[in-house]
Amino acid sequence: xxxxxxxxxxxxxxxxxxxxxxxxxxxxxxxxxxxxxxxxxxxxxxxxxxxxxxxxxxxxxxxxxxxxxxxxxxxxxxxxxxxxxxxxxxxxxxxxxxxxxxxxxxxxxxxxxxxxxxxxxxxxxxxxxxxxxxxxxxxxxxxxxxxxxxxxxxxxxxxxxxxxxxxxxxxxxxxxxxxxxxxxxxxxxxxxxxxxxxxxxxxxxxxxxxxxxxxxxxxxxxxxxxxxxxxxxxxxxxxxxxxxxxxxxxxxxxxxxxxxxxxxxxxxxxxxxxxxxxxxxxxxxxxxxxxxxxxxxxxxxxxxxxxxxxxxxxxxxxxxxxxxxxxxxxxxxxxxxxxxxxxxxxxxxxxxxxxxxxxxxxxxxxxxxxxxxxxxxxxxxxxxxxxxxxxxxxxxxxxxxxxxxxxxxxxxxxxxxxxxxxxxxxxxxxxxxxxxxxxxxxxxxxxxxxxxxxxxxxxxxxxxxxxxxxxxxxxxxxxxxxxxxxxxxxxxxxxxxxxxxxxxxxxxxxxxxxxxxxxxxxxxxxxxxxxxxxxxxxxxxxxxxxxxxxxxxxxxxxxxxxxxxxxxxxxxxxxxxxxxxxxxxxxxxxxxxxxxxxxxxxxxxxxxxxxxxxxxxxxxxxxxxxxxxxxxxxxxxxxxxxxxxxxxxxxxxxxxxxxxxxxxxxxxxxxxxxxxxxxxxxxxxxxxxxxxxxxxxxxxxxxxxxxxxxxxxxxxxxxxxxxxxxxxxxxxxxxxxxxxxxxxxxxxxxxxxxxxxxxxxxxxxxxxxxxxxxxxxxxxxxxxxxxxxxxxxxxxxxxxxxxxxxxxxxxxxxxxxxxxxxxxxxxxxxxxxxxxxxxxxxxxxxxxxxxxxxxxxxxxxxxxxxxxxxxxxxxxxxxxxxxxxxxxxxxxxxx
Numbered sequence: 001x002x003x004x005x006x007x008x009x010x011x012x013x014x015x016x017x018x019x020x021x022x023x024x025x026x027x028x029x030x031x032x033x034x035x036x037x038x039x040x041x042x043x044x045x046x047x048x049x050x051x052x053x054x055x056x057x058x059x060x061x062x063x064x065x066x067x068x069x070x071x072x073x074x075x076x077x078x079x080x081x082x083x084x085x086x087x088x089x090x091x092x093x094x095x096x097x098x099x100x101x102x103x104x105x106x107x108x109x110x111x112x113x114x115x116x117x118x119x120x121x122x123x124x125x126x127x128x129x130x131x132x133x134x135x136x137x138x139x140x141x142x143x144x145x146x147x148x149x150x151x152x153x154x155x156x157x158x159x160x161x162x163x164x165x166x167x168x169x170x171x172x173x174x175x176x177x178x179x180x181x182x183x184x185x186x187x188x189x190x191x192x193x194x195x196x197x198x199x200x201x202x203x204x205x206x207x208x209x210x211x212x213x214x215x216x217x218x219x220x221x222x223x224x225x226x227x228x229x230x231x232x233x234x235x236x237x238x239x240x241x242x243x244x245x246x247x248x249x250x251x252x253x254x255x256x257x258x259x260x261x262x263x264x265x266x267x268x269x270x271x272x273x274x275x276x277x278x279x280x281x282x283x284x285x286x287x288x289x290x291x292x293x294x295x296x297x298x299x300x301x302x303x304x305x306x307x308x309x310x311x312x313x314x315x316x317x318x319x320x321x322x323x324x325x326x327x328x329x330x331x332x333x334x335x336x337x338x339x340x341x342x343x344x345x346x347x348x349x350x351x352x353x354x355x356x357x358x359x360x361x362x363x364x365x366x367x368x369x370x371x372x373x374x375x376x377x378x379x380x381x382x383x384x385x386x387x388x389x390x391x392x393x394x395x396x397x398x399x400x401x402x403x404x405x406x407x408x409x410x411x412x413x414x415x416x417x418x419x420x421x422x423x424x425x426x427x428x429x430x431x432x433x434x435x436x437x438x439x440x441x442x443x444x445x446x447x448x449x450x451x452x453x454x455x456x457x458x459x460x461x462x463x464x465x466x467x468x469x470x471x472x473x474x475x476x477x478x479x480x481x482x483x484x485x486x487x488x489x490x491x492x493x494x495x496x497x498x499x500x501x502x503x504x505x506x507x508x509x510x511x512x513x514x515x516x517x518x519x520x521x522x523x524x525x526x527x528x529x530x531x532x533x534x535x536x537x538x539x540x541x542x543x544x545x546x547x548x549x550x551x552x553x554x555x556x557x558x559x560x561x562x563x564x565x566x567x568x569x570x571x572x573x574x575x576x577x578x579x580x581x582x583x584x585x586x587x588x589x590x591x592x593x594x595x596x597x598x599x600x601x602x603x604x605x606x607x608x609x610x611x612x613x614x615x616x617x618x619x620x621x622x623x624x625x626x627x628x629x630x631x632x633x634x635x636x637x638x639x640x641x642x643x644x645x646x647x648x649x650x651x652x653x654x655x656x657x658x659x660x661x662x663x664x665x666x667x668x669x670x671x672x673x674x675x676x677x678x679x680x681x682x683x684x685x686x687x688x689x690x691x692x693x694x695x696x697x698x699x700x701x702x703x704x705x706x707x708x709x710x711x712x713x714x715x716x717x718x719x720x721x722x723x724x725x726x727x728x729x730x731x732x733x734x735x736x737x738x739x740x741x742x743x744x745x746x747x748x749x750x751x752x753x754x755x756x757x758x759x760x761x762x763x764x765x766x767x768x769x770x771x772x773x774x775x776x777x778x779x780x781x782x783x784x785x786x787x788x789x790x791x792x793x794x795x796x797x798x799x800x801x802x803x804x805x806x807x808x809x810x811x812x813x814x815x816x817x818x819x820x821x822x823x824x825x826x827x828x829x830x831x832x833x834x835x836x837x838x839x840x841x842x843x844x845x846x847x848x849x850x851x852x853x854x855x856x857x858x859x860x861x862x863x864x865x866x867x868x869x870x871x872x873x874x875x876x877x878x879x880x881x882x883x884x885x886x887x888x889x890x891x892x893x894x895x
Contacts, residue, residue: 224799578807
């Protein structure tokens with residue numbers, strides 16, 4: 001039992017070893033499968049998924065505008081300015097004036113069209129100052145002379161109450177409108193100060209944003225051209241290090257698809273099965289031959305001895321035995337020497353001593369190890385490619401250096417902290433001086449408020465202290481005080497209106513053109529007026545007279561179309577500095593060298609220079625060929641025709657059974673002493689039942705085993721020749737044309753036409769398909785090159801797309817322009833300034849009618865000295881008697 005278990009264990013061990021030798025070793029795999037550096041990742045196909053670009057520091061500047069609820073006032077003031085100055089910036093006039101082509105005689109109509117409203121406002125202002133002041137002086141003198149209501153005489157009538165009410169309502173409305181204007185004066189005055197106070201922090205915030213913009217830009221460029229570039233090279237190096245996976249395996253697989261190497265090795269492996277079967281059957285034949293020869297030899301020696309004994313006994317019997325059968329032909333006719341398999345046995349023993357499965361596995365492994373061979377043989381070329389790719393950094397480095405130099409130059413030449421300190425200092429100085437302006441504005445507003453208060457309180461006291469039934473001479477103190485307040489308000493209006501108008505006109509002369517020509521041009525959503533002003537007024541023109549001034553200043557090339565309008569418009573849309581400033585015209589930012597990297601990195605030639613030593617590839621090693629030759633020789637040495645001829649002969653020269661029957665018959669007829677012959681008969685029966693039967697059985701067994709072996713051997717020589725030819729052709733092609741195959745040629749196609757027999761009939765039938773698919777073999781290195789290129793192309797695409805769409809978005813530049821100039825200067829400061837003078841002008845506008853109605857209403861509130869109820873003459877200068885008649889103009893010494 002133990003011996004049986006040991007035998008089974010040994011069989012399993014041998015079977016496992018054989019199976020392991022026939023299994024292809026595991027192919028190398030892409031290492032690592034997934035490559036990542038935190039933000040970026042590359043899959044097994046080297047498709048890179050790029051992470052988000054770093055956002056950097058958040059910008060602090062706020063381009064939002066808060067009108068503080070004063071929007072309607074500012075819009076009203078702006079509408080008034082646009083009405084006074086209907087046309088935009090007079091670029092044509094300025095251009096003609098600057099060029100000396102302006103002629104007042106021919107261009108006065110354009111001046112009228114552009115400045116008629118503006119001039120009219122100024123003229124009206126001057127006229128108001130003069131006329132209203134004169135009217136005030138005349139009114140004052142008239143009152144002092146006892147006229148214009150100075151005598152305090154009022155005639156009662158039925159309509160007096162109605163007039164008083166109408167005058168009161170109208171005056172109340174006028175006072176309300178004037179009060180609104182006064183409030184706007186207060187608010188606008190404070191808003192000017194608050195706007196100036198926030199202007200300094202706005203500038204410093206934008207300076208911080210510009211520094212953040214530079215820092216963010218440098219960080220993004222460094223991320224792109226350092227982190228992303230390093231990651232790209234890591235992916236490239238991974239693919240280069242895995243050349244066995246990306247080139248070796250496809251080359252081997254394509255070769256396998258072209259020449260059916262796996263099928264070939266499988267067929268050789270199947271041949272080994274035939275060999276094993278043949279050896280087993282040959283061993284059976286060999287054993288049967290041995291048994292047959294032994295049995296035949298025994299039979300022959302026994303028969304030959306029996307014939308001798310038989311003939312002697314027959315001779316001793318004399319004539320009675322003459323009729324006995326002749327035994328001379330009983331001996332066998334088979335020549336055992338003709339059944340000689342020793343030659344084949346010698347060859348079979350050679351095969352037996354060599355494990356064909358191991359030889360086939362060695363050849364198979366040599367073919368399967370093509371990836372490793374490609375990797376080992378291409379180390380020099382791969383290293384050259386790595387060196388070429390690493391040197392490519394020199395084409396990208398200038399861009400990084402340009403950005404870093406820009407940051408360094410800005411840090412060295414522009415001291416932002418000093419600029420911020422200067423802005424803060426100037427802001428404080430402006431705030432100090434603005435206090436005096438604020439005080440003046442408060443004083444002006446207080447005068448207006450005083451007038452409004454006097455009017456309102458006077459109106460309130462008059463309403464509360466007067467009645468429709470009260471006699472004008474009997475009005476109370478309350479009503480009289482209200483009337484006096486109204487007259488005081490009228491007095492203040494006459495005293496200060498010229499000053500109000502002067503300040504309004506002066507502020508209008510400054511603020512209106514600033515708003516119409518400067519701010520509205522700068523706040524134009526399309527920004528077209530900026531370039532027109534800079535070109536026609538500031539005269540920023542290139543030295544050549546045509547082209548772009550900025551293009552000449554920045555790129556020394558006026559043909560580069562670069563304008564302030566275009567820059568601000570692009571930055572407003574969130575475009576990058578590369579696009580907005582047309583930086584592609586700078587050598588440091590020229591992407592042509594980057595995108596045309598294939599001109600400097602000759603990967604294809606480097607890959608085509610890969611040379612693999614294919615001479616050591618042994619698809620058909622000599623040991624395997626010898627084994628095949630030995631096996632074929634063992635078959636060729638087998639002369640089955642001779643063997644079958646001998647085995648078809650009878651074991652006995654004549655029919656032994658018939659001989660015995662005849663012998664028995666004769667023996668029975670014999671009289672006399674037949675003891676010896678009886679013994680002979682019994683001996684022959686024993687031979688027949690013994691060695692004869694054994695020999696006959698051995699011959700039958702040998703014939704069967706020989707027939708089986710002959711069947712097994714049939715077709716094997718042709719199969720061996722065909723397999724051997726195939727193996728040699730493949731090996732020869734690989735060894736002589738391997739590099740050509742690797743680089744694009746395909747001499748192995750001829751291998752498909754060399755099949756001649758059964759093992760490759762299926763290959764021959766599929767040859768057209770293979771021939772049509774062999775050409776992709778030439779694409780292995782090309783595909784590998786494209787894979788490497790696609791990695792770098794991905795980075796280039798990201799870099800170009802980043803510079804054009806993501807990196808250094810120049811929004812802070814537009815924010816600087818928008819928040820400092822448009823919002824900070826125009827919307828906050830200038831709008832508040834224009835709102836201030838417009839509010840003062842508003843009050844002046846309502847002062848005029850309120851003066852009239854205040855004087856009218858004061859007569860109904862003040863206590864009268866005389867009642868004009870009769871048509872009597874006016875009193876003389878010596879008494880208080882009223883004269884007859886209604887003429888109130890006259891000399892009087894008393895009031």
